Amino acid sequence: MKYPNSGKVYEKPNVSASNRGMSLEEDINKTNRYYRNEDIAVIHKKPTPVTIVKVDYPKRSAAKIVEAYFKLPSTTDYNGIYMGKYIDFEAKECESATSFPFSSIHAHQIQHLRDVIKHGAIAFIILRMTHYDEDFLIKAYDFIQFYDAGKRKSLPYRWITENGFLIPKTYTKPCDYLLIVKKVFEL
Protein backbone atom coordinates (compact mmCIF):
# COMPACT_ATOMS: atom_id res chain seq x y z
CA MET A 1 0.00 0.00 0.00
CA LYS A 2 1.21 3.46 -0.80
CA TYR A 3 0.28 6.69 0.92
CA PRO A 4 1.71 9.47 -1.21
CA ASN A 5 2.71 12.63 0.65
CA SER A 6 1.43 11.18 3.90
CA GLY A 7 4.27 12.71 5.94
CA LYS A 8 3.54 16.25 4.80
CA VAL A 9 0.02 16.47 6.11
CA TYR A 10 0.76 17.54 9.65
CA GLU A 11 3.75 19.72 8.90
CA LYS A 12 1.96 22.12 6.57
CA PRO A 13 -1.73 21.62 7.17
CA ASN A 14 -3.05 24.42 4.99
CA VAL A 15 -1.16 23.73 1.84
CA SER A 16 -0.95 19.98 1.98
CA ALA A 17 -4.72 19.89 2.40
CA SER A 18 -5.16 21.73 -0.85
CA ASN A 19 -2.46 19.68 -2.58
CA ARG A 20 -4.07 16.46 -1.55
CA GLY A 21 -7.37 17.65 -2.98
CA MET A 22 -5.80 18.83 -6.22
CA SER A 23 -6.81 16.14 -8.62
CA LEU A 24 -10.31 15.64 -7.23
CA GLU A 25 -10.66 19.41 -7.37
CA GLU A 26 -9.57 19.43 -11.00
CA ASP A 27 -12.00 16.64 -11.85
CA ILE A 28 -14.88 18.45 -10.15
CA ASN A 29 -13.97 21.76 -11.81
CA LYS A 30 -13.87 20.09 -15.21
CA THR A 31 -17.22 18.44 -14.58
CA ASN A 32 -18.67 21.75 -13.38
CA ARG A 33 -17.52 23.43 -16.60
CA TYR A 34 -19.31 20.70 -18.55
CA TYR A 35 -22.47 21.21 -16.48
CA ARG A 36 -22.34 24.95 -17.09
CA ASN A 37 -21.58 24.71 -20.81
CA GLU A 38 -24.45 22.25 -21.27
CA ASP A 39 -26.82 24.37 -19.16
CA ILE A 40 -27.22 21.58 -16.63
CA ALA A 41 -26.20 23.48 -13.49
CA VAL A 42 -24.16 26.42 -12.24
CA ILE A 43 -21.80 25.24 -9.53
CA HIS A 44 -18.48 26.86 -8.61
CA LYS A 45 -15.64 26.26 -6.24
CA LYS A 46 -15.16 29.14 -3.83
CA PRO A 47 -11.75 30.82 -3.85
CA THR A 48 -9.28 29.79 -1.13
CA PRO A 49 -9.84 32.14 1.82
CA VAL A 50 -6.80 34.31 2.45
CA THR A 51 -6.10 37.18 4.84
CA ILE A 52 -4.28 39.85 2.87
CA VAL A 53 -1.85 41.88 5.00
CA LYS A 54 0.32 43.81 2.55
CA VAL A 55 -0.04 44.80 -1.09
CA ASP A 56 2.55 46.53 -3.30
CA TYR A 57 1.55 48.74 -6.22
CA PRO A 58 4.37 48.66 -8.75
CA LYS A 59 4.04 51.32 -11.46
CA ARG A 60 2.48 50.07 -14.71
CA SER A 61 1.84 46.59 -13.41
CA ALA A 62 -0.70 44.71 -11.38
CA ALA A 63 -1.02 45.08 -7.63
CA LYS A 64 1.12 42.43 -5.95
CA ILE A 65 0.18 40.80 -2.66
CA VAL A 66 3.42 40.38 -0.68
CA GLU A 67 2.07 39.20 2.66
CA ALA A 68 -0.96 37.04 3.17
CA TYR A 69 -2.01 33.99 5.19
CA PHE A 70 -4.35 31.09 4.71
CA LYS A 71 -7.59 31.33 6.64
CA LEU A 72 -9.70 28.46 7.91
CA PRO A 73 -12.72 28.13 5.64
CA SER A 74 -16.05 29.03 7.28
CA THR A 75 -18.13 27.24 4.66
CA THR A 76 -17.81 24.32 2.30
CA ASP A 77 -15.83 24.71 -0.92
CA TYR A 78 -18.58 24.31 -3.51
CA ASN A 79 -22.07 25.63 -3.99
CA GLY A 80 -24.49 26.60 -6.71
CA ILE A 81 -27.82 25.79 -8.30
CA TYR A 82 -29.19 22.66 -10.00
CA MET A 83 -32.79 22.17 -11.09
CA GLY A 84 -33.76 25.23 -9.09
CA LYS A 85 -32.23 23.74 -5.92
CA TYR A 86 -29.45 25.11 -3.77
CA ILE A 87 -26.51 22.67 -3.88
CA ASP A 88 -23.75 22.69 -1.26
CA PHE A 89 -20.88 20.28 -0.79
CA GLU A 90 -17.38 19.68 0.42
CA ALA A 91 -14.87 17.55 -1.52
CA LYS A 92 -12.11 15.57 0.19
CA GLU A 93 -9.46 13.12 -0.84
CA CYS A 94 -8.64 10.33 1.56
CA GLU A 95 -5.37 8.43 1.29
CA SER A 96 -6.11 5.87 3.96
CA ALA A 97 -7.52 2.58 2.69
CA THR A 98 -9.37 1.88 5.92
CA SER A 99 -11.17 5.07 7.00
CA PHE A 100 -11.70 8.80 6.51
CA PRO A 101 -10.64 10.78 9.63
CA PHE A 102 -13.07 13.45 10.87
CA SER A 103 -10.06 15.66 11.56
CA SER A 104 -9.91 16.26 7.78
CA ILE A 105 -13.12 18.30 7.91
CA HIS A 106 -13.16 21.55 9.88
CA ALA A 107 -15.80 21.98 12.58
CA HIS A 108 -16.98 25.16 10.79
CA GLN A 109 -17.68 23.18 7.66
CA ILE A 110 -19.74 20.60 9.52
CA GLN A 111 -21.70 23.42 11.18
CA HIS A 112 -22.23 24.99 7.76
CA LEU A 113 -23.64 21.71 6.42
CA ARG A 114 -26.03 21.54 9.39
CA ASP A 115 -27.12 25.14 8.71
CA VAL A 116 -27.84 24.69 5.02
CA ILE A 117 -29.65 21.37 5.55
CA LYS A 118 -31.99 23.20 7.93
CA HIS A 119 -32.84 25.64 5.12
CA GLY A 120 -33.56 22.94 2.55
CA ALA A 121 -30.24 22.56 0.75
CA ILE A 122 -29.10 19.51 -1.18
CA ALA A 123 -25.96 18.98 0.89
CA PHE A 124 -23.33 16.26 0.64
CA ILE A 125 -19.67 15.32 0.74
CA ILE A 126 -17.71 13.96 -2.20
CA LEU A 127 -15.07 11.64 -0.87
CA ARG A 128 -12.31 10.27 -3.08
CA MET A 129 -10.76 7.11 -1.67
CA THR A 130 -7.49 7.41 -3.56
CA HIS A 131 -6.34 3.91 -2.61
CA TYR A 132 -9.28 2.38 -4.49
CA ASP A 133 -9.67 5.19 -7.00
CA GLU A 134 -13.33 5.46 -6.00
CA ASP A 135 -15.40 8.61 -5.53
CA PHE A 136 -18.39 8.46 -3.19
CA LEU A 137 -21.24 10.85 -2.62
CA ILE A 138 -22.24 10.86 1.04
CA LYS A 139 -25.35 12.73 2.11
CA ALA A 140 -24.38 15.40 4.63
CA TYR A 141 -27.34 14.26 6.74
CA ASP A 142 -25.98 10.68 6.96
CA PHE A 143 -22.47 11.91 7.62
CA ILE A 144 -23.62 14.17 10.46
CA GLN A 145 -25.71 11.41 12.05
CA PHE A 146 -22.68 9.13 12.16
CA TYR A 147 -20.46 11.99 13.35
CA ASP A 148 -22.87 13.00 16.12
CA ALA A 149 -23.14 9.45 17.37
CA GLY A 150 -19.60 10.16 18.59
CA LYS A 151 -18.51 6.54 18.66
CA ARG A 152 -15.63 6.88 16.20
CA LYS A 153 -13.11 9.44 15.00
CA SER A 154 -13.33 8.41 11.38
CA LEU A 155 -15.69 7.00 8.76
CA PRO A 156 -14.78 3.35 8.15
CA TYR A 157 -14.37 2.38 4.50
CA ARG A 158 -17.05 -0.25 4.96
CA TRP A 159 -19.54 2.37 6.19
CA ILE A 160 -18.61 4.52 3.18
CA THR A 161 -19.31 1.72 0.69
CA GLU A 162 -22.58 0.82 2.40
CA ASN A 163 -23.91 4.36 2.90
CA GLY A 164 -22.19 6.31 0.13
CA PHE A 165 -23.03 6.25 -3.56
CA LEU A 166 -20.31 5.50 -6.11
CA ILE A 167 -19.89 8.40 -8.56
CA PRO A 168 -19.34 7.47 -12.22
CA LYS A 169 -16.36 8.92 -14.12
CA THR A 170 -16.30 9.67 -17.82
CA TYR A 171 -13.82 11.66 -19.88
CA THR A 172 -16.02 14.76 -20.14
CA LYS A 173 -17.41 14.33 -16.62
CA PRO A 174 -14.57 12.90 -14.52
CA CYS A 175 -16.75 13.21 -11.41
CA ASP A 176 -20.38 13.09 -12.55
CA TYR A 177 -21.90 13.69 -9.14
CA LEU A 178 -25.14 15.30 -10.33
CA LEU A 179 -26.18 11.99 -11.87
CA ILE A 180 -26.12 10.61 -8.32
CA VAL A 181 -27.66 13.75 -6.78
CA LYS A 182 -30.67 13.44 -9.07
CA LYS A 183 -31.34 9.85 -7.96
CA VAL A 184 -30.40 10.05 -4.32
CA PHE A 185 -32.27 13.27 -3.56
CA GLU A 186 -35.13 12.28 -5.90
CA LEU A 187 -35.07 15.45 -8.04
Added chain:
Amino acid sequence: MKYPNSGKVYEKPNVSASNRGMSLEEDINKTNRYYRNEDIAVIHKKPTPVTIVKVDYPKRSAAKIVEAYFKLPSTTDYNGIYMGKYIDFEAKECESATSFPFSSIHAHQIQHLRDVIKHGAIAFIILRMTHYDEDFLIKAYDFIQFYDAGKRKSLPYRWITENGFLIPKTYTKPCDYLLIVKKVFEL
Protein backbone atom coordinates in the same frame (compact mmCIF):
# COMPACT_ATOMS: atom_id res chain seq x y z
CA MET B 1 -21.34 67.40 -3.89
CA LYS B 2 -18.55 65.20 -2.62
CA TYR B 3 -17.17 62.11 -4.27
CA PRO B 4 -14.87 60.53 -1.70
CA ASN B 5 -11.85 58.67 -3.10
CA SER B 6 -13.04 59.26 -6.63
CA GLY B 7 -9.51 59.70 -7.95
CA LYS B 8 -8.30 56.31 -6.79
CA VAL B 9 -10.67 54.21 -8.78
CA TYR B 10 -8.79 54.04 -12.04
CA GLU B 11 -5.28 54.00 -10.61
CA LYS B 12 -5.66 50.79 -8.65
CA PRO B 13 -8.69 49.04 -10.05
CA ASN B 14 -8.43 45.80 -8.07
CA VAL B 15 -7.95 47.18 -4.66
CA SER B 16 -9.93 50.38 -4.93
CA ALA B 17 -12.89 48.33 -6.09
CA SER B 18 -12.80 46.39 -2.86
CA ASN B 19 -12.10 49.51 -0.79
CA ARG B 20 -15.05 51.31 -2.27
CA GLY B 21 -17.27 48.35 -1.38
CA MET B 22 -15.90 48.11 2.15
CA SER B 23 -18.63 49.66 4.20
CA LEU B 24 -21.48 48.15 2.18
CA GLU B 25 -19.64 44.84 2.45
CA GLU B 26 -19.39 45.24 6.22
CA ASP B 27 -23.08 46.08 6.47
CA ILE B 28 -24.05 43.04 4.39
CA ASN B 29 -21.74 40.77 6.36
CA LYS B 30 -23.21 42.01 9.63
CA THR B 31 -26.73 41.49 8.31
CA ASN B 32 -25.81 38.02 7.07
CA ARG B 33 -24.50 37.13 10.52
CA TYR B 34 -27.84 38.24 11.98
CA TYR B 35 -29.72 36.14 9.41
CA ARG B 36 -27.59 33.11 10.24
CA ASN B 37 -27.79 33.53 14.01
CA GLU B 38 -31.57 33.91 13.81
CA ASP B 39 -31.88 30.92 11.45
CA ILE B 40 -33.35 33.11 8.73
CA ALA B 41 -30.90 32.33 5.93
CA VAL B 42 -27.36 31.12 5.24
CA ILE B 43 -25.66 33.59 2.91
CA HIS B 44 -21.91 34.19 2.69
CA LYS B 45 -19.55 36.44 0.84
CA LYS B 46 -17.11 34.46 -1.27
CA PRO B 47 -13.41 35.02 -0.55
CA THR B 48 -11.53 37.43 -2.82
CA PRO B 49 -10.11 35.35 -5.67
CA VAL B 50 -6.32 35.36 -5.61
CA THR B 51 -3.67 33.55 -7.68
CA ILE B 52 -1.05 32.29 -5.25
CA VAL B 53 2.44 32.16 -6.77
CA LYS B 54 4.84 31.69 -3.86
CA VAL B 55 4.45 30.47 -0.29
CA ASP B 56 7.11 30.42 2.43
CA TYR B 57 7.06 27.90 5.27
CA PRO B 58 8.81 29.44 8.27
CA LYS B 59 9.55 26.92 11.04
CA ARG B 60 6.99 26.83 13.87
CA SER B 61 4.72 29.39 12.28
CA ALA B 62 1.99 29.56 9.71
CA ALA B 63 2.63 29.29 5.98
CA LYS B 64 3.15 32.79 4.56
CA ILE B 65 2.05 33.76 1.06
CA VAL B 66 4.75 36.08 -0.32
CA GLU B 67 3.62 36.46 -3.91
CA ALA B 68 0.03 36.51 -5.10
CA TYR B 69 -2.18 38.53 -7.44
CA PHE B 70 -5.80 39.53 -7.56
CA LYS B 71 -7.89 37.59 -10.06
CA LEU B 72 -11.00 38.78 -11.84
CA PRO B 73 -14.03 37.21 -10.18
CA SER B 74 -15.89 34.69 -12.34
CA THR B 75 -19.05 34.82 -10.26
CA THR B 76 -20.87 37.27 -8.03
CA ASP B 77 -19.62 37.89 -4.50
CA TYR B 78 -22.52 36.52 -2.47
CA ASN B 79 -24.66 33.42 -2.54
CA GLY B 80 -26.55 31.12 -0.25
CA ILE B 81 -29.96 29.78 0.69
CA TYR B 82 -33.14 31.48 1.94
CA MET B 83 -36.52 29.79 2.35
CA GLY B 84 -35.21 26.85 0.37
CA LYS B 85 -34.26 29.10 -2.56
CA TYR B 86 -30.86 29.68 -4.09
CA ILE B 87 -29.90 33.34 -3.61
CA ASP B 88 -27.20 35.03 -5.70
CA PHE B 89 -26.19 38.68 -5.78
CA GLU B 90 -23.50 41.22 -6.37
CA ALA B 91 -23.03 44.30 -4.15
CA LYS B 92 -21.65 47.58 -5.44
CA GLU B 93 -21.08 51.05 -4.10
CA CYS B 94 -21.58 53.94 -6.47
CA GLU B 95 -20.10 57.34 -5.72
CA SER B 96 -21.68 59.17 -8.63
CA ALA B 97 -24.92 61.00 -7.80
CA THR B 98 -26.23 60.68 -11.35
CA SER B 99 -25.66 57.12 -12.53
CA PHE B 100 -24.04 53.73 -11.96
CA PRO B 101 -21.53 52.88 -14.72
CA PHE B 102 -21.74 49.38 -16.22
CA SER B 103 -17.94 49.31 -16.26
CA SER B 104 -18.17 48.70 -12.49
CA ILE B 105 -19.54 45.20 -13.07
CA HIS B 106 -17.38 42.62 -14.81
CA ALA B 107 -18.78 40.91 -17.91
CA HIS B 108 -18.24 37.54 -16.19
CA GLN B 109 -20.46 38.58 -13.35
CA ILE B 110 -23.27 39.63 -15.68
CA GLN B 111 -22.94 36.29 -17.50
CA HIS B 112 -23.08 34.52 -14.15
CA LEU B 113 -26.30 36.34 -13.26
CA ARG B 114 -27.82 35.28 -16.61
CA ASP B 115 -26.77 31.67 -15.94
CA VAL B 116 -28.24 31.42 -12.46
CA ILE B 117 -31.49 33.15 -13.50
CA LYS B 118 -31.92 30.44 -16.14
CA HIS B 119 -31.71 27.81 -13.40
CA GLY B 120 -34.26 29.48 -11.15
CA ALA B 121 -32.14 31.58 -8.82
CA ILE B 122 -33.30 34.61 -6.88
CA ALA B 123 -30.71 36.95 -8.41
CA PHE B 124 -30.17 40.66 -7.84
CA ILE B 125 -27.75 43.51 -7.33
CA ILE B 126 -27.46 45.59 -4.18
CA LEU B 127 -26.43 49.07 -5.14
CA ARG B 128 -25.38 51.65 -2.56
CA MET B 129 -25.68 55.20 -3.85
CA THR B 130 -23.22 56.71 -1.40
CA HIS B 131 -24.13 60.29 -2.30
CA TYR B 132 -27.70 59.76 -1.07
CA ASP B 133 -26.85 57.07 1.49
CA GLU B 134 -29.45 54.83 -0.15
CA ASP B 135 -29.24 51.08 -0.80
CA PHE B 136 -31.32 49.65 -3.62
CA LEU B 137 -32.15 46.09 -4.55
CA ILE B 138 -32.31 45.74 -8.33
CA LYS B 139 -33.56 42.48 -9.81
CA ALA B 140 -30.82 41.00 -11.99
CA TYR B 141 -33.46 40.37 -14.65
CA ASP B 142 -34.38 44.09 -14.82
CA PHE B 143 -30.73 45.11 -14.78
CA ILE B 144 -29.88 42.76 -17.65
CA GLN B 145 -32.84 43.94 -19.74
CA PHE B 146 -31.70 47.54 -19.45
CA TYR B 147 -28.07 46.52 -20.05
CA ASP B 148 -28.95 44.47 -23.14
CA ALA B 149 -30.96 47.31 -24.64
CA GLY B 150 -27.51 48.80 -25.18
CA LYS B 151 -28.67 52.41 -25.25
CA ARG B 152 -26.60 53.61 -22.30
CA LYS B 153 -23.34 52.87 -20.54
CA SER B 154 -24.72 53.39 -17.06
CA LEU B 155 -27.89 53.06 -14.97
CA PRO B 156 -29.34 56.55 -14.40
CA TYR B 157 -30.19 57.39 -10.80
CA ARG B 158 -33.75 58.03 -11.87
CA TRP B 159 -34.06 54.54 -13.37
CA ILE B 160 -32.63 53.14 -10.14
CA THR B 161 -35.21 54.89 -7.98
CA GLU B 162 -38.06 53.85 -10.28
CA ASN B 163 -37.02 50.22 -10.82
CA GLY B 164 -35.01 49.45 -7.70
CA PHE B 165 -36.37 48.83 -4.21
CA LEU B 166 -35.06 50.82 -1.27
CA ILE B 167 -33.52 48.56 1.38
CA PRO B 168 -34.24 49.42 5.03
CA LYS B 169 -31.37 49.83 7.49
CA THR B 170 -31.54 49.03 11.18
CA TYR B 171 -28.79 48.70 13.75
CA THR B 172 -28.84 44.90 13.80
CA LYS B 173 -29.56 44.63 10.07
CA PRO B 174 -27.73 47.55 8.43
CA CYS B 175 -28.75 46.23 5.00
CA ASP B 176 -31.94 44.21 5.49
CA TYR B 177 -32.21 43.04 1.89
CA LEU B 178 -34.11 39.80 2.58
CA LEU B 179 -37.12 41.85 3.72
CA ILE B 180 -37.21 43.21 0.17
CA VAL B 181 -36.40 39.86 -1.45
CA LYS B 182 -39.39 38.26 0.25
CA LYS B 183 -41.78 40.91 -1.16
CA VAL B 184 -40.26 41.48 -4.57
CA PHE B 185 -39.81 37.81 -5.46
CA GLU B 186 -43.07 36.87 -3.70
CA LEU B 187 -41.60 34.18 -1.44
